[in-house]
Amino acid sequence: MDETANDLWSLEKSRWLDGAKYYERRLGPDAAMVIPYPDGLQDRTAALEGRRPARQWHAIELHDQNLRREGETVMLSYRIVAWRDCCSTPMSALCASTYLDDDGTWLRLSHDRQPVTPRGGTGRATSAPFHSETAPLLGAA
Template identity: 50%
Template structure:
């Protein structure tokens, strides 16, 4: 794994675990989140507001990971298994995030998509 890939995967996990301050610093202007129903589409500011109000994840595992890069754009795809403290049922999803490199070399999330998997999917 390259240094960039390590950095991107660390950032991706932080989006699951950290709060609104992280989102404000790492979501690109115009970012879009596509989340399972009933949430749906969320633009950058709405996503940050939602994170301020939502309980954060107690833990998350990212598996079946893949990275595709072309120039200043990288796409991460993976399977997420997350759980919240006190909740016995894990959340499972197939996810993809698109990152872009800004002018100062910082990689920012431009788009994120989650497809929730049923409880019977391992």
């Protein structure tokens, strides 16, 4: 992996672990987030408000990492397994984040997270149904 790829994957990992601090520094002014809770599309303001009360992830694993670059824009896609102290089972999801190189600063333009459940030991995943009773524990992206 080259230095830019390493930097971007480090940014993406810090997004999961640093929460609101990350968003305040790295979320672009016109960013869009698509996450399962709260449902729907969030702009930068809604994403920042949603991060403040959410519990932070305390451990993550990224799998099937893929990076696509086109000019100053990069898309990261991956599968994540993430743990919070509030939940007995980890969250699994397929994710994609888009970053823009804004004069040497990588800003996140978008993020999409789709919950998945592992498929019997194959390492593959399938879409998981959304359970509203656990959604408040998961918080924003």
